[in-house]
Amino acid sequence: xxxxxxxxxxxxxxxxxLRLSGVSDEIAHRFGLRVxxxxxxxxxxTLHHLGWYDDQNDEADTMAEVRRxxxxxxxxxxxxxxxxxxxxxxxxxxxxxxxxxxxxxxRCLDEVRVLRAALGECLRAAGLRTDPHFTPHLTLFYDNTPxxxxxxxxxxxxxxDFHLIDSLQGQSRHVDLGRWAxxxxxx
Numbered sequence: 001x002x003x004x005x006x007x008x009x010x011x012x013x014x015x016x017x018l019r020l021s022g023v024s025d026e027i028a029h030r031f032g033l034r035v036x037x038x039x040x041x042x043x044x045x046t047l048h049h050l051g052w053y054d055d056q057n058d059e060a061d062t063m064a065e066v067r068r069x070x071x072x073x074x075x076x077x078x079x080x081x082x083x084x085x086x087x088x089x090x091x092x093x094x095x096x097x098x099x100x101x102x103x104x105x106x107r108c109l110d111e112v113r114v115l116r117a118a119l120g121e122c123l124r125a126a127g128l129r130t131d132p133h134f135t136p137h138l139t140l141f142y143d144n145t146p147x148x149x150x151x152x153x154x155x156x157x158x159x160x161d162f163h164l165i166d167s168l169q170g171q172s173r174h175v176d177l178g179r180w181a182x183x184x185x186x187x
Contacts, residue, residue, distance in 0.1 A: 003169040004053045009044035016157040017043050024140040033143045047116045073126035078184040081160045082111035089152035097144050102137035109136040
């Protein structure tokens with residue numbers, strides 16, 4: 001059985017992903033954290049999580065329906081390209097171990113918040129539920145040592161599109177299910 005996590009996200013281009021992976025290595029060295037192999041191909045900023053599904057029984061059908069509704073909703077979004085940068089480093093402490101170390105930010109991520117809100121309206125209009133809680137972030141890696149929030153400026157990228165991803169849990173693999181260009185003025 002495979003568990004799938006569906007989500008919309010912003011993904012850096014390959015060169016930016018490699019640069020951000022290098023930042024990840026620098027942070028691990030600076031704070032004495034475990035150094036991990038690069039995960040540049042999986043770096044992203046989640047916009048909306050659409051649920052967890054296994055590939056057995058009725059959940060496979062449910063996942064297919066959610067995917068169809070999500071793709072239809074994404075087709076209706078009209079939004080301009082945007083810039084995202086990061087100005088904070090911190091660990092999320094939702095659990096005691098294997099803490100996500102993330103780049104986040106304040107006003108430098110406001111455009112991401114606006115895009116997320118617009119996509120959320122499209123998803124709700126299509127009959128899908130959305131989570132009102134959102135902290136825009138880019139997960140670099142996981143470690144048991146918590147890092148207190150602090151300023152940490154890292155240039156991001158100019159996002160010209162957003163993606164629908166199927167994350168295959170336990171396989172460290174993301175399957176890109178679709179991509180939508182950000183080419184129009186915000187609706």
